[in-house]
Amino acid sequence: MLLHRILVADDEESMRWVLSKALRKKGFSVDLARDGEEALRLIQSGDYDLAILDIKMPGISGLDLLDRVKELKSDLLMVIMTAEASMKNAVEAMKRGAYDYITKPFDLDVIDAIIEKVNRAREITSQMSILREELKDRYLLEKNIVGNSPAMREVYKTIGKVAPSDVTVLVQGESGTGKELIARAIHFNSKRIGKPFIALNCAAIPKELLESELFGFEKGAFTGAAERKLGKFEQANGGTIFLDEIGDMPLDLQAKILRVLQEKEVTRTGGSQNIAVDVRIVAATNQNLEELARNKQFREDLYYRLNVVPIQLVPLRERKEDIPALVEYFLHKTCAELEVPGRTCSPETMALLTAYSWPGNVRELENTIKRAVILSSDPLLTPADFPGLRIQRTGEAVATDELSLEALVDMKLRASLTNLDKMETGDIYNLVLKQIERPLIRFVLEKTRGNQVKGAEILGINRNTLRKKIQELGIEIRRD
Missing domain, CATH: 1.10.10.60 (Homeodomain-like)
Known part of the structure; x- marks a missing residue:
């Protein structure tokens, strides 16, 4: 959105006249103020895109006006004019939130350049705003984290409270409960949106490689280090790093993570330079870190630094009222991804899925739904489409451990031949x-x-x- 309405505040009538004439000639709507108090009244009642303020005016000075306006309309861009070209004035103006600073006398070309710069900045801001909305839309809680059980409502509340700040969060829960999804929701609802979100599974990387993955390395640091590599912390600079399964991290590396939290800097393997990083840490584990710390298997000091705000995800078997909504969500998602006609579940099928204990939690449910959609051509899914489940006399659904190897191989082979299985047929x-x-x-x-x-x-x-x-x-x- 380009500039339209501009306020000029200066106690010199000649300066007001010159600026208003030049700006109106370019098509801008211009209002004039003779002092700081009049300027403040106009800003309070008007909707300006830019304010050009003299630093010294009767009543409220230009610098004091900066402070007052920032409280009222933080998005209003303000340019300070001064006849005293001192470093102190320039530093003070910029420190208080001025967009730019110009010294009298100046050519009107300077004002043109500032307006062009402001228009360019507003265009970029507008694009970023659209991008932020797109990202928020993608990661909105109600679209990606499904469930309205009391346990999930508490999780939503905590995310809403903690997301705007930079505090460290520890997400705890069994495998498959959606810990990374929670971490992403925190990031994409924070002020760091638009900056990197870097995820690393500490349990999936061999101990000897984990340090270089986290902190990077310099060229020649070890055999095979042909060139410098940035670690995950540097890649995440300005954004969020998600350390999944942090309970599996070796003790020596835990000490280095603690240092990052305390000093906000990293050192690459084979290097000596301390590199400043601005990173928010969200950690996750399926283990009891408190118990591990008591048993000296996890650093107690790191545990307390990570556990500033804990988020506990309950297993799916403890929030079964969310299963029908999750089933519908995964059906819609899978059919859209595979570009196949929509599927629904019969009441008997939904009862079967709701009764099962889901030891693999939400991840297991998603894969089970995906498998049924791939292998069934019928729009209505029945219990027969879920051969891995059966009903016990107690009414609880359990996995059929008797499912034969022949059936498993046949199921995967058919999926591979039809080229529909996108969840790794191997x-x-x-x-x-x-x-x-x-x-x-x-x-x-x-x-x-x-x-x-x-x-x-x-x-x-x-x-x-x-x-x-x-x-x-x-x-x-x-x-x-």
């Missing part, structure tokens, strides 16, 4: 492994009556590994 190894792991561990724990030490011994794995598997697979331990 994931059958992990799919079969999960089918075997869950019933095996559950069976052993049933036989040991929930004794994890004995169960780990029978399985031949470490107790910590067993505990992690129990959490990942959503296995309930019964001790009766």
Whole structure:
């Protein structure tokens, strides 16, 4: 939007006359004020695009007017004029929020240049505003984080309170509950929107590579470092970095993350220069960091620095009232992505999906819906389209561990041949492994009556590994 209405405030009549004549000749609407008080009244009652203010006026000075106007109309651009070309005046004017500063006497070309610069800045601001709205629309909570249960309403409230600030947030919850989505919602509803959002899964990167991923490295820092590489913190400068599964981060790296929080600077591997970074940290974990800190498996000081504002995501089995809305959301999303006709669920199907405990949480539900849409050509999805679920006598839906390897291979092969499966048709190894792991561990724990030490011994794995598997697979331990 280009400039239209301009206010000129100066106690010299000749200056007001010259500026008003020149600006009106260019098609601007110009109002004049003889002193600071008159200028303030006009600004309060009018809608100006630009104000050109003399630094020294009777009553309210130009500098004081800057302070008053910033409180009233923070988006009004103001240019300060002065006959005293001192560094003090220039610094003070810019510090108080002036858009520009010019010294009398000046050529009218200077005013033309300022107006051109303002118009260019307003055009960029307008484009950025459109981009921000597009980004907000993409990441609006009600469009991407589905659910109206009491637990989710509390999450929404917390996001709304914490997003505008720069405080560190710790998102906790089981795998598949949507921790990264929460982190993105915080970022895209903050003042850092338009700046980078960088996500890093600390558990997915080998320990020896994690440090260089986070902090970057200099050329020649190690074998294979052919050129300098910026780390995730530098890439996220000005924006937000999301550290997922931070509970799996090695202790030595935890100390360096603590330093970033305290000093707001990083040092590349193989380098000696401290590089300032302005980054907001949102961390996430599916582990109990407080317990890990007590057991000296996680730095206690880092835990307290990360846990400024905690957000706890409850598992899907504890907010089953949200499942119907999630099912409808994923049906619409999947059909749009795959460009296939819309699908709906029969009442029996919805009851089946609502009854199931979803150990993989929202992620498992989404993949299950996607699989059903891919493999079914019928617009109405029935329980037969979900062969991995069955109803127990208690009315609870459970995964059918008896689902045969032949059925799994056939399902994935058909999806691959039809070229419709966009969720990685080559994931059958992990799919079969999960089918075997869950019933095996559950069976052993049933036989040991929930004794994890004995169960780990029978399985031949470490107790910590067993505990992690129990959490990942959503296995309930019964001790009766």
